[in-house]
Amino acid sequence: MNSLQINKLFKCLIHISENSNSKKRLLSSTSSLSLQPNLNLNSSLLCQPIFKRNLFQIAIDGPAASGKSTTARLVARKLNFEYIDSGAMYRTITLAALRENLNPTSLVDIHKIINIARTSKIQLITTNNGTPPSAHTSPPQPLVPKTRVIFNEEDITEEIMLPEITRNIMGIASNPGVREAIVSRQRAMAECNGYNGYNGSNINYDKEEKEKNSNSKRKQGVVMDGRDIGTVILPNANLKFFIIADPKIRAERRLKELKRIKEMENLEMSEVLADLLKRDKSDIERKISPLKMADDAILLDTSGLSIEEQVERIIKLALEKMRKSDNMRSDNSDKHLEKL
Numbered sequence: 001m002n003s004l005q006i007n008k009l010f011k012c013l014i015h016i017s018e019n020s021n022s023k024k025r026l027l028s029s030t031s032s033l034s035l036q037p038n039l040n041l042n043s044s045l046l047c048q049p050i051f052k053r054n055l056f057q058i059a060i061d062g063p064a065a066s067g068k069s070t071t072a073r074l075v076a077r078k079l080n081f082e083y084i085d086s087g088a089m090y091r092t093i094t095l096a097a098l099r100e101n102l103n104p105t106s107l108v109d110i111h112k113i114i115n116i117a118r119t120s121k122i123q124l125i126t127t128n129n130g131t132p133p134s135a136h137t138s139p140p141q142p143l144v145p146k147t148r149v150i151f152n153e154e155d156i157t158e159e160i161m162l163p164e165i166t167r168n169i170m171g172i173a174s175n176p177g178v179r180e181a182i183v184s185r186q187r188a189m190a191e192c193n194g195y196n197g198y199n200g201s202n203i204n205y206d207k208e209e210k211e212k213n214s215n216s217k218r219k220q221g222v223v224m225d226g227r228d229i230g231t232v233i234l235p236n237a238n239l240k241f242f243i244i245a246d247p248k249i250r251a252e253r254r255l256k257e258l259k260r261i262k263e264m265e266n267l268e269m270s271e272v273l274a275d276l277l278k279r280d281k282s283d284i285e286r287k288i289s290p291l292k293m294a295d296d297a298i299l300l301d302t303s304g305l306s307i308e309e310q311v312e313r314i315i316k317l318a319l320e321k322m323r324k325s326d327n328m329r330s331d332n333s334d335k336h337l338e339k340l
């Protein structure tokens with residue numbers, strides 16, 4: 001699929017969305033869940049029932065570099081919600097596989113990779129003190145909260161963003177066994193205040209689970225971004241968004257971001273665009289949990305928006321929905337708004 005075809009696909013998505021009278025916005029009416037017979041949906045095993053509660057869930061999906069994680073982090077900070085970066089988990093498994101020289105196309109190796117996905121300890125820690133976004137526009141953009149990724153006690157935040165990981169992620173993220181393991185963990189996180197301690201026994205992380213769920217740290221909702229959040233991970237999310245942007249604009253934004261890394265100063269726009277299109281194609285065409293807009297998602301094209309504008313649109317809708325929602329009393333929703 002080339003840039004023009006991808007553009008056409010997104011234009012088609014926008015067209016359908018704009019012409020839809022119902023709140024159900026897009027694409028196939030088949031639930032992705034029914035297409036995933038191998039997925040183990042029993043996440044209740046992973047989150048201890050006493051910690052479970054009805055968090056307000058916001059699902060954000062879309063293609064690479066469309067602005068999902070920037071938006072999700074800022075929305076989560078403003079609403080004082082938990083933020084879960086689902087892509088970071090696939091990146092972590094990819095890094096672990098590369099380090100151990102495991103090849104996802106080998107039957108023996110893929111079992112080892114699935115075992116890593118099931119049993120390793122992955123912690124996503126999002127702090128409010130953020131970094132500036134790549135876009136140096138006027139007026140200045142808000143600082144974006146950063147997520148540190150800890151894999152078996154090692155901080156791998158920077159390493160998982162290297163191009164080598166991005167290049168190798170497709171073979172891992174399209175494997176049904178890996179997805180089954182990650183899907184269960186991500187569902188548990190969304191139900192359990194971001195707690196992600198499952199290592200096959202649930203015993204080792206009790207202390208962290210209790211800590212995360214202590215009254216002072218309780219969050220009332222969760223924002224999760226990825227490719228299959230609205231369709232597979234959180235099919236009943238209170239709000240779903242599908243964020244897109246023109247491929248060339250996405251590539252320009254990503255280029256600015258990558259050029260900040262010393263070794264990538266000479267990176268070319270054409271290289272970044274080609275990489276994005278390749279990833280889009282693989283994410284859209286893979287059989288299991290493909291990138292697809294949920295029927296009840298709201299389409300948001302960020303091509304002409306500032307970061308603040310896209311965040312505000314989501315916050316506005318979230319507050320409206322929260323006011324109506326049984327999950328939360330209306331006076332609570334405003335209380336949790338923090339200054340961007």
Ligand SMILES: Nc1ncnc2c1ncn2[C@@H]1O[C@H](COP(=O)(O)OP(=O)(O)OP(=O)(O)O)[C@@H](O)[C@H]1O
Nearest residue numbers: 065066067068069070133134135253257305306307
């Ligand atoms: N409205 C915007 N205007 C300018 N730059 C933006 C806008 N939204 C996001 N960006 C920038 O675009 C880049 C990509 O955004 P982000 O990382 O949020 O995308 P993403 O969809 O999460 O990507 P991926 O799926 O690859 O992780 C970042 O550098 C971000 O600062």
Ligand SMILES: Nc1ccn([C@H]2C[C@H](O)[C@@H](COP(=O)(O)O)O2)c(=O)n1
Nearest residue numbers: 086087088090169173226227228279
């Ligand atoms: N829910 C998800 C999230 C991510 N992936 C895969 C596909 C992406 O190309 C890759 C990296 O994600 P990013 O960090 O760029 O958001 O991980 C997925 O399959 N499902």
